[in-house]
Amino acid sequence: MRKNILSIVILVFASCSSLRKLPKEHYYEFLYYFNREIKNDTISFHLKNPLKCPVNVKLVKDSLNPNIENLFGHITLRELQDTVISFKYRDFNQANETKYIVKYGDLNKKILKNQVSYPFPKGKEYKIIQGYNGNFTHNTLISQYAIDFDLKIGDTITSADSGYVVGLIEDYKDYGTSKKWLKNDKSNYITIYHPQSGIFTQYVHLNHKGSLVKLGDFVVKGQAIAISGMTGFTTTPHLHFNAKIPTVEHGLISTKIEFESGVKGEDLKKKDRVK
Ligand SMILES: [Zn+2]
Known part of the structure; x- marks a missing residue:
């Protein structure tokens, strides 16, 4: 019996060590600048690419503005590009924030693969x-x-x-x-x-x-x-x-x-x- 209790204790201990707590924090790879401005019947988006690589930006569907995601498809911003794009939008509902997705890369750039080195120092095995x-x-x-x-x-x-x-x-x-x-x-x-x-x-x-x-x-x-x-x-x-x-x-x-x-x-x- 004693042996059983001991093995139960060991089991509980072993399973606790694998239940590590997931961190609450969420860190981002980079921070992106996106700003929306509405003047009269024009909506403008200020987009800034903080990175030294192209990124592509897309608007996300909005329940109050069902057509907003069609204002533009994937806009490619070259490295460090800072730009404002404007559209006529008569009945824009401002109640929602405009959501957007930023992804890495220029979708039209041709990939030209070359040989790469191992990701560790030469001489290491x-x-x-x-x-x-x-x-x-x-x-x-x-x-x-x-x-x-x-x-x-x-x-x-x-x-x-x-x-x-x-x-x-x-x-x-x-x-x-x-x-x-x-x-x-x-x-x-x-x-x-x-x-x-x-x-x-x-x-x-x-x-x-x-x-x-x-x-x-x-x-x-x-x-x-x-x-x-x-x-x-x-x-x-x-x-x-x-x-x-x-x-x-x-x-x-x-x-x-x-x-x-x-x-x-x-x-x-x-x-x-x-x-
Ligand atoms: Zn892996």
């Missing part, structure tokens, strides 16, 4: 924990071509190619393994835009305050950009590396990538070692 189409978490449009490398907490992450830092979250501290954590993205990560290829790369699960760069910085291929960690939904310390391209429907989606030395992303399988 790491093991693949999960590759393309991994059934644990690499199974959606957003993640299907991501690769998990077994970086330890404190290891250095480098940029896979040259480009601009266009997204940065580094204030989360914790991680969890429950569904709640899977559904709510609470991991630290950096997004870099590579103007030559049109591709975006993301480096996920960074340490708390683990960024070595700032929003807007230009980084060269191989430059140290962050310290690896264990934040967000994860069961073990690692780096989730993902290359992405913009789409109309889904924003950035995962895309295949080839590394220098000709290794293709799809050739990297679980337990392979790379350097």
Whole structure:
């Protein structure tokens, strides 16, 4: 009997440790400026892109103004563009705030893929924990071509190619393994835009305050950009590396990538070692 009580206590203890509390805070990759102004029969939107990459902006349906989302489709703003666009709108109902969606990328830019370097320093060797189409978490449009490398907490992450830092979250501290954590993205990560290829790369699960760069910085291929960690939904310390391209429907989606030395992303399988 005593043994049973002891094992129950151990069980309760073990399950508590996996029920980590989801942080209440929500941090954003960047802050965007959007302002609506109405004068007589004209409605104007002031849009400012704070990033060194193109973004596309879309209005969202409004119950009081059912046609507002048709005022414009996807408007592409080039890097740092600051613009005002105006429309005649006679019966605009001001009671609702105008909602909008900003997504990364210029949907008309041709993607010109080039070989990238591994997201860690030359001379280091790491093991693949999960590759393309991994059934644990690499199974959606957003993640299907991501690769998990077994970086330890404190290891250095480098940029896979040259480009601009266009997204940065580094204030989360914790991680969890429950569904709640899977559904709510609470991991630290950096997004870099590579103007030559049109591709975006993301480096996920960074340490708390683990960024070595700032929003807007230009980084060269191989430059140290962050310290690896264990934040967000994860069961073990690692780096989730993902290359992405913009789409109309889904924003950035995962895309295949080839590394220098000709290794293709799809050739990297679980337990392979790379350097
Ligand atoms: Zn992953």
